[in-house]
Amino acid sequence: MNICLVYFFFMIFFSFLSFILSMYFIMCDLVYFLEFSFVLINSSSLVMTFLFDWMTLLFMSFVLFISGMVIYYSYDYMHGDYNLNRFILLVVMFVVSMMLLIISPNLISILLGWDGLGLVSYCLVIYYQNMKSYNAGMITALSNRLGDVALLMAIAWMLNYGSWNYYFYLEELKGDFYMTMISYLVLLAAMTKSAQIPFSSWLPAAMAAPTPVSSLVHSSTLVTAGVYLLIRFNFTFGWELSYFLLFISSMTMFMSGVGASYEFDLKKIIALSTLSQLGLMMSILSLGGYKLAFFHLLTHALFKALLFMCAGNVIHNLGNCQDIRFMGGLVNFMPLTCVYFNICSISLCGLPFLSGFYSKDLIAEIMSMGYLNFYIYVVFYFSIGLTVCYSIRLVYYSWVGSWNFLSLFSVSDSSNIMLKGMSGLIILVVFMGSCLSWFIFPYPYIVILPLSMKLMTLLFILIGLWLGLELSNFKLNYNNFYMKMYSFSMFLSGMWNMPIISTFGVNYYPTVGGSVFYKVLDQxxxxxxxxxxxxxxxxxxxxxxxxxxxxxxxxxxxxxxxxxxxxxxx
Structure with a gap:
């Protein structure tokens, strides 16, 4: 317990300090650069640069707070693990890598944090050492290596400018050929790290990690690194790159929403929900709203971390069972966890006036004010409806329905440490959205929409509610329309065959070719x-x-x- 408490208090203290500093930096409009010179030979200097502005400090405070709560929660969740200290140190290394990535205005030091995240995430995904974990860890590591290579190529292109401090060149060199190439490479790196199509298959596979790790990875660290990097690089985006990113991110939103509506693994449903929200952040970022994307990044981090913590509590009580078809009626046995889970779910759906509403509703309305084609409107509103659909389905299967697990059971909210770790986040889930909207937007957005478009979001939420209840209740009949739709949905719920393509598509032909060479040459x-x-x-x-x-x-x-x-x- 000692090491958990030490890191918990350390992270909570620095989280509050960072939050207060960020408020001060917003009010005074400050940006600080700290430079540490290591070597100075003639005119060549080796300098480590750190950037501190309101965005880095605010993001750091959220990452540290969530990490502190997750480490406190992990003490009970991982109780009995012989390597608990090793697990906690791996989580701390993960957080330190994210810190380095956040405060770096330099592509070299960003690569250090970027690769640190990739390496430590591999160690955490394979923490439970079995074949499924090894496969998941390998697909996670190799998918992210593509983005690392793109970042290395961007570093090579930046040699043309004489410095790797990208922060100095963003607005001045917009439209320059070299900066355009660097932007495309950074976009590719961010797409792999944030699991956009066609690199989406590793994100649900990474659920093989322990649940506290999933809570940290899917809220504020690994998957948000790509979005954060694009927020930093948003000033260099041309219209071609913006439209490309808008198309990819909207497809990711839709694909993950449909997939989550047919999934039965509790953690995978929440993982696909993360993927949908990442697509939402990327899409509003491509439309020019980088502050909105950052706002949703922070609010999403809070309720997604707590969603995973609640899921971990349920899995812990059900003897590591993750299939929602075995659950049901848990509201009678775990009322506090149920309350927390439902608050996070309706915050995810955008119910007024929880934290998710302030960012998600604003994103939908700003998108509605733009001059976009019919496809983008349809996909946006469908994705909003699908969020409600899979949330209602999940609540129905796990909390409301009939008990489907063992007749002899012991399920309760008895774990005080896990509940305290979750209670620290629930206050922020409820109140932090409005506070952040005051901090980040001192001058509010003016939204002018006709009544029909203003009510469109509400309409699709109600359609998603109805669809979620339908998906929860319908019985399979091989002659009816639903069964025909269900066979088609197997393709949709399988993430459009991306897991198959990214495993067999990558390793099938090299393996067959290797066997041919082995027979023809070696033998x-x-x-x-x-x-x-x-x-x-x-x-x-x-x-x-x-x-x-x-x-x-x-x-x-x-x-x-x-x-x-x-x-x-x-």
């Missing part, structure tokens, strides 16, 4: 004329000599007789 002609031929020649020659070396007295007599005959003959 074929190269082997016959190469090493195997030499071996056969040496073997046949040495076997003849070996007969002579058996020290058989017959052979010696025959050899002596042959020598005597040769002497008399010559």
């Amino acid at each position: 074929g002609w190269a082997e016959y004329f190469g090493a195997q031929k030499i071996y056969n020649l040496l073997f046949m020659n040495s076997s003849g000599f070996q007969v002579l070396m058996f020290n058989s007295i017959k052979i010696f007599f025959i050899l002596m007789l042959m020598w005597i005959l040769m002497i008399f003959m010559f």
